[in-house]
Structures are given as structure tokens and as C-alpha cells.
Amino acid sequence: MTMLPQLIFGYFAAVIVLLSLLVITRKNPVHSVMWMLLLFFHIAAMYLFLNAEFIAAIQVIVYAGAILVLFLFVVLLLNLKEELEADRFVGSWPVAVLVSGGIFLGLASVLRSFVIGRQGSFTVELIQKVTHTKTLGLIMYTEYLFPFEIASLILLIAVIGAIVLAKKRMRSH
Amino acid sequence: MVPLNWYLILSAAVFSIGIFGFLTRRNIIIMFMSIELMLNAVNISLVAFSHYLQDLRGHVLVFFIITVAAAEASIGLAIIIALFRNKNTVHVDEMNEMKG
Secondary structure, three states: OOOHHHHHHHHHHHHHHHHHHHHHHOOOHHHHHHHHHHHHHHHHHHHHHOOOHHHHHHHHHHHHHHHHHHHHHHHOOOOHHHHHHOOOEOOOHHHHHHHHHHHHHHHHHHHHHOOOOOOOOOOHHHHHHHOHHHHHHHHHOOOOHHHHHHHHHHHHHHHHHHHHHHOOOOOOO | OOOHHHHHHHHHHHHHHHHHHHHHEOEHHHHHHHHHHHHHHHHHHHHHHHHHHOOOHHHHHHHHHHHHHHHHHHHHHHHHHHHHHHHOOOEHHHOOOOOO
């Protein structure tokens, strides 16, 4: 029974890697979006496994609910027939295998000499007592108030920019 | 208890897959989804660090990353729509107007 956390982690890790591979290799972009939906749900479950329930909820609402729907809308504008006949990879894909494999091996090899730092004050017991959402809100609205305002400005710019970029050019008169 | 390194290896794997997709796919929308994949890989490692260091600041960072990802997705998809309207293609190797 002591193996249960490892088993749960192993399942989610294997499925996340498999789904990421499916996302980038499918020929039909609609299939890619659907696999990505499943991938985001598994990542949300991984956040729950790490005691981050507010982040898991945001992951489902914002990523799976908003961003992927946006992707799906744009995919529907494509010419799918032409897409299914074209090559899916650029000609120099072996170079990309080398680059991404090298980055993975580099990251994995530096992990051996990684030493974890000083423990903070937000223990699991404290978060359980106050609830995760409340502790996160207390930090966000005190210590990170200014970055929070900047984030709202970024969203405002995104709204205006999306409208300006995507609207048809008005004929000047 | 699952060691922290397992999460970091998983994060590195998803990040590398994202890099591979970004470098190789011809479809600009799949390239965009690869960027989202890389952002998610970083989020996994940040939440794992947060949990193992018992510090909530990683979660705050994840919150901001998700905000920026939403803004980036809306702007980027608007650019793709404008591009598709002008060029009638989403394949990046057919877009070479800026070649010197």
C-alpha cells in the first residue's frame, strides 16, 4: 500500500507524456486540440495530487475551458482538406530531435546535483486549516498586489489587441 | 512520497516535446499549442517546487503564467486569423515575405 502515491504519479506522468506526443504528431489539428483537452485534465489532476486545488480549478476553467475553445474556433477556419494532404513536419526534423533530446538530457543530468532549499512557512497543515484559496489570496492581494494589477493590464491589452488585429480593415473614406 | 526529481524529469520531458513540436511542425496553430505545452511543463515544475519547499509563491507565479498564456493565446490567434486572411495559408514555410 506504500507504493500507491508512486503508482498514481506513474500513471499520470506516463499519460501526460503520451498525450503531449499525440498533440504534436497528429495530422488533423482538431484531433490535436482534443488530445490537448485530455492532457490539460491530467495536468489538473497532477496539481490536485500536489495539493494545489485552486490552481487545478484554474487549469480546467482557463486552459481547458477558454484557451482550447479559442484554439478550436481558429482551427475551424482552416482548410482541413488541404491540411490533411500536406506534410506535417518540416524537412529538417532530425535536427529538432537532436536539439530537444539534447535539452532533455541536459536538464535531466543537472538534476543529480540539485539540492533543495530552505523550507518555507506554508506547511500542509496550515493550508488545510486556512484552505488553499484563502492562503493564495492573502499572498496575492498583499505581497503581489502590484504584479496582480500589471496582470489585469496585460489582459486589457490582450482584449484590445485581439479586436484590433482580427477585425476586417475598414475602408477609409 | 514521490521524490521531487520525478516531477522535474516529467516537466523536462514535456518541455522537450514542446520544443520538438515548435521546431518541426509546419502548421502555425500546432506550433502555438507546443508553446502552451512548454508553459504547462514549467507550471508543473513550479507547483512541484512549491509543494516540496512548503512555499506558496510558486502558485502565485503559476497564476500569472496562466494569465499571460491567456493573453498570448488571444493575441496570437488574432495574428493567425489576420495572416490567414491575407495569405490563405497557415504553413510557416510558405510565409517568407521578410526574407532579405
